[in-house]
Amino acid sequence: MNSIVLAMGNGKAMFGDEKVSDSELLTFVDPHGANINAFDLSVLRGDGIFEATTVWKGYPVSLENHLRRLANSAAMMDMPTPNMDALTRGVEQVIEQYDDPEPGPLLRIIVSRGLDEGTGVGKAAQRVPTVFMFLDAKGTLHETDPISMASMTRGYPSDITSRAPWLLNGAKTLSYAFNCAVHRECDRRGVGDAVLYTEDGYTMECPNSSIVARYGDMFVTPDPSIGILHGTSQRELFAWAQQEGKKITYRKLPIEELRDADRLYMAHGGWVIPVNELDERSYDYDAAEIEAMNDAIHTGRTHDDALNIAPSMAA
Amino acid sequence: MNSIVLAMGNGKAMFGDEKVSDSELLTFVDPHGANINAFDLSVLRGDGIFEATTVWKGYPVSLENHLRRLANSAAMMDMPTPNMDALTRGVEQVIEQYDDPEPGPLLRIIVSRGLDEGTGVGKAAQRVPTVFMFLDAKGTLHETDPISMASMTRGYPSDITSRAPWLLNGAKTLSYAFNCAVHRECDRRGVGDAVLYTEDGYTMECPNSSIVARYGDMFVTPDPSIGILHGTSQRELFAWAQQEGKKITYRKLPIEELRDADRLYMAHGGWVIPVNELDERSYDYDAAEIEAMNDAIHTGRTHDDALNIAPSMAA
Incomplete structure (x- = not known):
């Protein structure tokens, strides 16, 4: 059963104009394996953006608004413009692979700027965003308890925000250490x-x-x-x-x-x-x-x- | 020639008390391959810490102060305490593998909290920090031009800082999107x-x-x-x-x-x-x-x- 579906996206199609067939859009990979290079800017710098939503009985909630916000985050981060059509097709393909009975798995779309060109591995590589997405029924799911x-x-x-756009306030970046720290502070306070x-x-x-x-x-x-x-x-x-x-x-x-x-x-x-x-x-x-x-x-x-x-x- | 040396560390030995032999401390891996799981907190949240320094002709500059600062960052991030001895031995092993003529490659030590326990893959896994380190002669190296x-x-x-420790000011975290944005702003201003x-x-x-x-x-x-x-x-x-x-x-x-x-x-x-x-x-x-x-x-x-x-x- 596919309870966790993980797919690596084609960065040139999803953040660019390259037209590819459906079969070249995503590569489905083992969620438990190693799929990210250590010199990726997501790993080294949290230098990327993401969106997350629930897929309820096959319906990705607010998908257009999420993709528009991803585009806004990309612009604030000086990243290439996302290709809405390619990303939407990618999401559809991921949903098709899912067959767990859980009706509300979580979808996340993650994009980094690519490999860090300040490193030897990144300097020798092409400048292409790293894109992946997953649908996950086995992680923390939403509840409506107060x-x-x-x-x-x-x-x-x-x-x-208007005075200092380099603070990236309003962009949904992968640099979430602060957000995680706030949640640990909540644990300490019992809220x-x-x-x-x-x-x-x-x-x-x-x-x-x-x-x-x-x-x-x-x-x-x-x-x-x-x-x-x-x-x-x-x-x-x-x-x-x-x-x-x-x-x-x-x-x-x-x-x-x-x-x-x-x-x-x-x-x-x-x-x-x-x-x-x-x-x-x-x-x-x-x-x-x-x-x-x-x-x-x-x-x-x-x-x-x-x-x-x-x-x-x-x- | 080993111009880029990448090693995955033993998280239980480097952030814990588990005693391991030198051969169990690190696993050397292909720098160009995929070595990080997509659900690692470094990838998804920038939720980790790091240190970087130059290794000059085999001498890791300020290593003790870097490791002490790593320990300070770990404490601010509620992460386990680094094992100084294991990390030092790991650095030595990485330096031993390096044989490029460049005298001043960059050393970086990266630690994340581990796999994200909010995801299915992370929930099913052990809670062990992900540790890796690399020595890189082929990325951007230091110059002394003004x-x-x-x-x-x-x-x-x-x-x-004293009023809001959850901002993590003073911790060297992997959430560097802001720092990268400042450098892009510098490019725009020509400085x-x-x-x-x-x-x-x-x-x-x-x-x-x-x-x-x-x-x-x-x-x-x-x-x-x-x-x-x-x-x-x-x-x-x-x-x-x-x-x-x-x-x-x-x-x-x-x-x-x-x-x-x-x-x-x-x-x-x-x-x-x-x-x-x-x-x-x-x-x-x-x-x-x-x-x-x-x-x-x-x-x-x-x-x-x-x-x-x-x-x-x-x-």
Whole structure:
């Protein structure tokens, strides 16, 4: 049974214009083997980008928005432009190989700049991005159990992103040591996750998810221009809210105001998860509502609307 | 000829107490092959640490200080403690395999937390750090040509490190996407490297090196408590300065004061390199002095003294 499908992508086709047949797009490899060169920039420098989502019963949730965000990350990282068609075909091929009964395996697409040209191996090689993708039913999968959170500083002021683009705030890079460290800090504090804020007190995001606050019928999330990712699952949630006649808005959201929300939602990887505690304050949640949100997302009901959700159109 | 030597280390011996014979310490592998699993935390998260130095005519420059700093990074990252003896023996074995005529190949030691236990492959595997090291004569090697610099903000205030240890400031992690981005920004600006400063205007470090300012006979470098690495080559340079009857000090150094230095030095990987320009201001340098510094470092003259250089003893 193929419970973990790992495929190495054709970098010239997926990050370039080279047209290849379906059979030349991916090479399926043994997930337990060694498939990456030690001089790859993913290994040596975390110098690459990625996206992750759930494939629910064969449907890759928010795939277009994930690929658009991958393209945005690539641009911020001065990497070549992803070929949307080739990447989409690659994802389809990976899904076709999967045959585990688990309905919601995790898909991840990883791209590095290629081999490090500062090393002898990289200097002698062609400059081609390293691309691979996997579908995994055996790792940590999403649950909708309510999660507790603590807020922590990200260390940056809220205006840093436009002043210092070299910080790569808003790019989804492979340099996740900080994100992993925040999760270890959460373990130490006995909470499930963290919400980060700027030094001047504005809400940002969680280490690998978006945060959405609800005040009555208004759903609010921080504007991505503060230097955070534009959430893919958050956009699906906003699409659901609009379909249900609620209001949505992107804005600067003081962390004190986040704490005053009626409800809090964490969104990532194709899932909305209720937050039941932030900084030792408790929040209500409605399990039926959470199920309705996730059903709408997983069945594709919110898909088309989510493609058009953006800060400028929200009101 | 072995111009690039790559060896996979025994993680249980190098980051643990398992005693192994010399023949079980390392496995030499083809540098051009695939040796890393795609689910390794180095690949997926940049979740690991490293050190790099020059091996000059068989002598690994500042090796003890590099291994001590690796241990410090490991502690900051909640990773197991490195076994200094096993790592030192590993380095010696790698050096023995090298036979290129180049006298100064680069040595790098890379350690990740191991396979990602959030993935199916990692969940099924043992929790052992992934360790590898290489000696490379064919990549970019150090030169002592004078280098131009621009200063750029790091985005953090100077007091962030004690308040937010989850930012990992001062740990040498594999998450170097930011450092790579700064170097691309340098390319855009037409300068050789960058010196980073805090939001409140204090000098930090360069993306992969230390900065040292000279005022008359006084050599100054920022105190590492500001959230930077404690430079290994900078300590060799400080040892040289003391041997030559000069003064050394670690302190908070405003970026304006850095610009007012008589001379500026960049130090990394076992080399001191003169800075001839910072923010379009020119600096003198003495090629003979630079050569004397590097000779002292490479012949081991400064080695023992450098082991005792630290902020608390400087005056």
